[in-house]
Amino acid sequence: MRKMTLFNGKTIEIECLSCALTSGEIEADGGAIVETEYFHAHQDVAYPIVGLVILASKRHIKCFDELYDLEKVDYINILSRIRKAQREVLGIEHVYYFYNEDTPHHFHTWMVPRYEWMYDFGRSVESVRPVLLHARNKLNNDENFKSVLDGIKALKKELNP
Numbered sequence: 001m002r003k004m005t006l007f008n009g010k011t012i013e014i015e016c017l018s019c020a021l022t023s024g025e026i027e028a029d030g031g032a033i034v035e036t037e038y039f040h041a042h043q044d045v046a047y048p049i050v051g052l053v054i055l056a057s058k059r060h061i062k063c064f065d066e067l068y069d070l071e072k073v074d075y076i077n078i079l080s081r082i083r084k085a086q087r088e089v090l091g092i093e094h095v096y097y098f099y100n101e102d103t104p105h106h107f108h109t110w111m112v113p114r115y116e117w118m119y120d121f122g123r124s125v126e127s128v129r130p131v132l133l134h135a136r137n138k139l140n141n142d143e144n145f146k147s148v149l150d151g152i153k154a155l156k157k158e159l160n161p
């Protein structure tokens with residue numbers, strides 16, 4: 001067990017944040033965006049970017065080659081459904097996908113929408129960290145937080161008809 005401070009400032013003791021989120025033990029702000037048999041999508045509002053989605057497996061695995069065949073199919077289907085919803089309800093033209101296997105949590109893919117302002121931090125992979133830090137440190141205001149929650153609501157509606 002290790003102590004972890006959540007986005008809302010609460011401290012909890014958990015084995016794995018991804019397990020806690022995907023099992024419903026704790027709930028991300030805005031709740032689950034969509035759930036399938038093997039995956040769970042939510043937003044980490046600590047990075048307040050409209051339409052940012054984190055897609056986590058329900059099973060505690062770290063590496064891509066640990067996925068079972070049924071999970072692989074489920075993964076690509078839900079990933080592309082979320083992508084389509086980002087485009088259709090939020091007008092997101094491009095998305096960056098980020099996934100690292102040496103995570104302290106477990107298998108999860110970040111889907112980070114690209115907005116005009118992000119190009120000030122460069123193109124491609126080198127801009128991802130500064131973009132996320134900028135969002136966390138500079139976009140952390142009530143108005144933007146509200147936009148983020150509206151984005152979550154819109155995605156939920158589209159993905160759970």
Ligand SMILES: [Zn+2]
Pocket residue numbers: 016017018019020059060061105106
């Ligand atoms: Zn886990």
